[in-house]
Amino acid sequence: MEFFRSHVLICGGTGCHSSGSADVMETFKAELAKNNLENEVKLVQTGCFGLCAVGPVVIVYPEGAFYSRVSVEDVSRIVSEHLLKGRIVTDLLYHDSIHEDEAIKSLNEVDFYKKQKRLALRNCGVIDPENIDEYIAFDGYKALGKVLLEMTPEETIDIIKASGLRGRGGAGFPTGVKWEFTAKAEGDKKYVCCNADEGDPGAFMDRSVLEGDPHSVLEAMAIAGYAIGADQGYIYVRAEYPIAVKRLTIAIGQAREAGLLGKNIFGTDFSFDLELRLGAGAFVCGEETALMASIEGRRGEPRPRPPFPAVKGLFGKPTLLNNVETYANIPQIILNGPEWFQTIGTEKSKGTKVFALGGKINNTGLVEVPMGTTLREIIYEIGGGIPNGKEFKAAQTGGPSGGCIPARHLDTPIDYDSLTKIGSMMGSGGLIVMDEDNCMVDIARFFLDFTVDESCGKCPPCRIGTKRMLEILDRITKGQGKEGDIEKLEELGKNIKASALCGLGQTAPNPVLSTIQYFRDEYEAHIRDKKCPAGICQALLQITIQAELCRGCGLCVKACPVDAISGERKSAHTIDQSKCIKCGACMEKCPFKAIVKG
Amino acid sequence: MSASILLENKDKFAELQQTIDEYKDKEGPLMPIMHKAQEIFGYLPIEVQEYIAEALDIPVSDIYGVATFYSQFTLKPQGKYTIGVCMGTACYVKGSQAILDELIKELDIKPGDTTEDYNFTLEATRCLGACGLAPVIMINDDVYGRLVPSDIKGIIDKYRNR
Secondary structure (H helix, E strand, O other): OOOOOEEEEEEOOHHHHHOOHHHHHHHHHHHHHHOOOOOOEEEEEEOOOOOHHHOOOEEEEOOOEEEOOOOHHHHHHHHHHHHHHOOOOHHHEOHHHEOOOOOEOOHHHOHHHHOOOOOOOOOOOOOOOOOHHHHHHOOOOHHHHHHHHHOOHHHHHHHHHHHOOEOOOOOOOEHHHHHHHHHHOOOOOOEEEEEEOOOOOOOOHHHHHHHHOHHHHHHHHHHHHHHHOOOEEEEEEOOOOHHHHHHHHHHHHHHHHOOOOEOOHHHOOOOEEEEEEEOOOOHHHHOHHHHHHHHOOOOOOOOOOOOOOOOOOHHHOOEEEEEHHHHHHHHHHHHHOHHHHHOOEOOOOEOEEEEEEEEOOOOOEEEEEEOOOEHHHHHHHHOOOOHHHOOEEEEEEOHHHOEEEEHHHOOOEOOHHHHHHOOOOOOOOEEEEEEOOOOHHHHHHHHHHHHHHHOOOOOHHHHHHHHHHHHHHHHHHOOOOOOOHHHHHHHHHHHHHHHOOOHHHHHOOHHHHHHHHHHHHHHHHHHHOOOOOOOOOHHHOOEEEOOOOOOOOOHHHHHOOOOOEEOOOOOOOEEOOOOOOOOOHHHHHOOOOOEEEO | OOHHHHHHOHHHHHHHHHHHHHHOOOOOOHHHHHHHHHHHHOOOOHHHHHHHHHHHOOOHHHHHHHHHHOOOOOOOOOOOEEEEEEOOHHHHHOOHHHHHHHHHHHHOOOOOOEOOOOOEEEEEEOOOOOHHHOOOEEEOOEEEOOOOHHHHHHHHHHHHOO
């Protein structure tokens, strides 16, 4: 086996890729060649390290030096100083990764990682996802071997049931029970499906698992196939995730070549193969019956349940459908046992949850924490708090199906049940932080706009009901809200939740209902005072010049695209409100900060 | 079916036929074939839909139903560069609306439309999953992140002059 004295791990996740990690990788390759280091230093393109905010991220082992925002220009310094001379380039290190005496912290001492527990993401940022050998070296496919050679399908299901694992796609249904239903269903043919249609805006957990550790999903699906008696699986993945699609394709090819997919796996009677199916940009296809319709080649419209997919699913056959993150937990549960998994998390929610942290937060990126961690810990300790000294207003979880959680619930331990209790939901794991500059009515309108657009149109409560709610919200944000609008929204929301056909419609009113519950005063300010306290809703804003600060320099007059500003030189100017389009161009230009919005 | 489009695009239809042959006997062949068709032709004109319908022996109305249901399938020719402005939550709370407005102004088209010279198509897209870099736009496969409206003109000019 080849031996390398140093390993350079470069993040190849979508976040870092977008910040230019592919060019950094190429430059490293060239620089190493130039210095004849190719046989001493190994370059590895890995999956997501989680800290997308400071990408591209490069970690050099054995020292564990964590370089952040590495540009192409920085590479030659890292190579010539660190890799050639052994001197770490401290000014390029991530600011929180060194002690005061410049000694390097190990990753689990860094604030961002300290409270995390990476199970589903354990291999992300560690192995090369395009190399099956690296996965195998980290106990990959060992769980599949154990199941096939030492256990019956019933024993396999019992382990998953005993672990307490619940579906990570959002609703939190017990995974083992789902497996058991599908195993017991009668049918000559059964299917295993993976829901990788991660459509929630602001959520990229599943994408990171697929990009960073695709084999863990393949292995888990084969285990599920053995447990329920299926020989064919489908992964339904978003077409918007090109890197994930590419790595899955490579992984499936390698697994087939290694005999880990295909006929007679591990020399047993068990055969199992997988195929990839691409979505085409329909959010509703994340709903299980719609997803299966789409694989079958139809419009992705949900159908009423029962019959549940476990009985009558893909092509009319019993089908097991789990989400990516759920599958990523399976191999470890098999290897370490259900008791081990039981020790992590809260009473009713076992294990960890991956969250995609985004919005107004310093450390945007991907975090995985034990169930029961509080929002405050995630936002302030791991996430590093809100930028620019602004005040926290709300955290949005569960995407268009979830709700906004206000500051007073920051200390709620996060699990499936506690989030539902405070009017939100776990969802797939998007966690968007909002500060004082975000308008809650506008956010509710944003989500409704999304659901109206993505509603498949099959059932009237969703098709018509959400549209009516959006119209009311539109009116409110334009300053035409009426007394009684809030009550009407509440009533419509309640009815849609009770009567819509699928999960999309049943949860669509949540963002509105939760913002009304916690931020009713903002709705009232829009409706009664015709004011947007956060200064977001354009129609409710007025841009004015404060006469005592204005020196009459005339810069704003030039900046205004509609000639709404007039005034004598060297005396206070005024804005003609009938002409003003509230673009804010004058505010940016004013050197005296005399122009305000409000 | 109009014969001229078949003749003019003989190679493209041959390539499509290859994909159809590959998937025809598999379960649920329609979506992979339509993805490939759009890749080959750039969009899904009615002639292509009719061709697939005939080859798979399913009504063309079903194909049309699928083509219009999914937002990634398009019935109109697209520009050389497709600009996707991410309107996911993370980008939205960080000001992607202002980025979109700037692009509307710069290109003088509405989202969903294509410029007259078929250079640019503007789309307001769903979450691209690059939330760490919000707000984000994508021009074909290139991603631009951490944007402010004043960045837009410079970026577009780069493509205009190509």
